[in-house]
Amino acid sequence: MRSPIVCFRSDTGTPYAYDRGSNEIVRLAEPLFAKIRAIHERGDAGSGMGYTDGAEVNAVRAEDERARSLGLFADTPRPRMKPVFCDQCRAHAMESLHTLTLCITERCNLRCIYCSHSGLYPRERPHSQAVMSLDVAEAAVRYLLDVSKSDDALSISFYGGECMLHFPLLREIVSFAERAGNGRHIQYHFDTNGTLVRPEHVAFFLEHDTFVQVSIDGPRALHDRFRVTRRGKGTHDRVIETLRMIDLPPESGSSDELTPRAILEPEGGRPCVGRGSQKSRSLVC
Numbered sequence: 643m644r645s646p647i648v649c650f651r652s653d654t655g656t657p658y659a660y661d662r663g664s665n666e667i668v669r670l671a672e673p674l675f676a677k678i679r680a681i682h683e684r685g686d687a688g689s690g691m692g693y694t695d696g697a698e699v700n701a702v703r704a705e706d707e708r709a710r711s712l713g714l715f716a717d718t719p720r721p722r723m724k725p726v727f728c729d730q731c732r733a734h735a736m737e738s739l740h741t742l743t744l745c746i747t748e749r750c751n752l753r754c755i756y757c758s759h760s761g762l763y764p765r766e767r768p769h770s771q772a773v774m775s776l777d778v779a780e781a782a783v784r785y786l787l788d789v790s791k792s793d794d795a796l797s798i799s800f801y802g803g804e805c806m807l808h809f810p811l812l813r814e815i816v817s818f819a820e821r822a823g824n825g826r827h828i829q830y831h832f833d834t835n836g837t838l839v840r841p842e843h844v845a846f847f848l849e850h851d852t853f854v855q856v857s858i859d860g861p862r863a864l865h866d867r868f869r870v871t872r873r874g875k876g877t878h879d880r881v882i883e884t885l886r887m888i889d890l891p892p893e894s895g896s897s898d899e900l901t902p903r904a905i906l907e908p909e910g911g912r913p914c915v916g917r918g919s920q921k922s923r924s925l926v927c
């Protein structure tokens with residue numbers, strides 16, 4: 643039987659346990675981490691990890707029992723919840739959609755150590771050469787336009803992989819959406835690792851109502867530990883160059899703004915930086 647717990651460390655080394663049964667992530671005290679892992683993942687109550695002190699093992703077992711009494715670490719996973727597709731959801735999906743996310747490519751020019759597509763995670767797809775065809779993208783845009791109400795604020799997000807690897811395709815899709823939208827306002831979101839953005843791309847962003855989200859893990863030392871090229875080279879300098887490019891001075895005529903938003907961990911932070919348009923200053927990360 644699979645262990646009900648998966649022990650792991652965050653990229654800054656903080657120990658956590660994921661409880662499959664409750665679907666909860668619990669932060670563990672450092673001494674408990676290795677022992678919980680020994681009991682649950684190796685099933686050896688500590689002996690395989692060199693814990694021979696009976697009192698110590700009993701203390702860990704007591705903690706384990708306490709966690710179980712709180713409903714965590716159950717051997718039998720809780721029954722799967724069935725997704726409910728109610729009339730309201732159906733109506734939303736079929737009649738009033740206003741956001742479309744296009745995963746236009748599974749290709750990426752980077753190989754970030756923690757990437758969910760690195761092949762390390764069994765349930766996640768690995769990087770591949772797959773690219774969305776223009777036909778598929780156009781059909782999806784048509785669907786969005788058909789099922790959204792005409793007064794809805796519409797948005798189309800481009801996601802990957804690294805979407806900027808396929809800038810000509812992005813441009814074609816945006817151009818199609820503008821034509822097919824027939825005057826309806828659409829905002830375009832671009833999620834990028836920030837290593838391929840060039841001045842002509844910035845000019846394109848400025849021609850449209852766009853929201854560009856650039857991933858950066860913080861200062862160079864932190865960023866370059868994980869966000870690397872295929873050859874393991876850090877990318878911080880190039881990302882900063884991109885941020886400088888899109889953080890236009892007021893005299894450029896743009897009223898857009900560059901806004902940081904960070905998810906902070908105890909030993910560091912992993913912020914994303916977004917450039918929101920005049921019409922949408924909110925920033926997601």
Ligand code: SF4
Nearest residue numbers: 750752753754757835
């Ligand atoms: S940029 Fe994104 S998709 Fe590419 S390797 Fe890094 S985390 Fe993965």
